[in-house]
Amino acid sequence: MTSPSRDQPPRLTEDARDTAVRRVQEAYAGGHISHDKMDEHLHQVLAATRHSELDPVLASLPEDEAAKAEGPAGAEGKVDTASTIAAVSGRIKRGGAWRVPRFLRVESAFGRVHLDLSRALLDQPVVDIELRLGTGRAKITVPRGATVELEGLRTVWKDxxxxxPRRPVPGGPTIRILGTMGYGRLRVRHARR
Incomplete structure (x- = not known):
């Protein structure tokens, strides 16, 4: 039995990849990089297999605000700005008066997703919803006065x-939907009230 070479750097972990994706998204949300640059960086991060391949991407981004807030004392003072809802199959459903984080990641391999933001508590003027969906449908209901941006979403099979809305309502939140959908369809609609 041969042992792996000690000279070869360790493979990239999913936690490190997720952290890099979050940093790229935060840089875009903060207006530090353009949408095209975000796409380019996300492609590099998702294609990377070694930590060294992330270095050029991460070096071009502003310092990680969550890491600065954490400081040397550990997790004290850390602000939770992202949340993940995940299921392999079945249904993911959120509705009513639920608190929506600044960054929300929704992961599902086979199930259906229904997010109703019409009565949700939105503490931020901009909310990013990252979809990582395999198959199955997704439906997102946004508040009546929300602005919806879909430029960061990639669909494989269906549009x-x-x-x-014909008459936009000023002053509403901006909901940016990004990520990847495989073989399902996303329907986004505004709440009637």
Whole structure:
């Protein structure tokens, strides 16, 4: 039995990849990089197999605010700005008066997703919802006055169904939907009230 070479750097972990994806998204959300640059960086991060391949991407981003807040004392003072809802199969459903984080990641391999933000508590003027969906449908209901941005979403099989309101209501939150959908369809609609 041969042992792996000690000279070879360790493979990239999913936690490190997720952290890099979050940093790229935060840089975009903070206006530090353009949408095209975010796409380029995300492609590099998702294709990386070694930590050294992330270095050029991470070096071009502003310092990680969560790491600065954490400081040398550990997790004290750390602000939770992201949340993940995940299921392999079955249904993911959120509705009512639930608190929506600044960054929300939704992961599902085979199930259906229904997020109703019409009565949700949105503490931030901009919310990023990252979809990582394999198959199955997704439906997102946004508040009546919300602005919806879909430029960061990649679909493999079906197009996204979204019709912007004829008379936009000023002052609402911005909901940016990004990520990847495999073989399902995303429907986004505005709440009626």
């Amino acid at each position: 996204t169904h979204y019709k912007s």
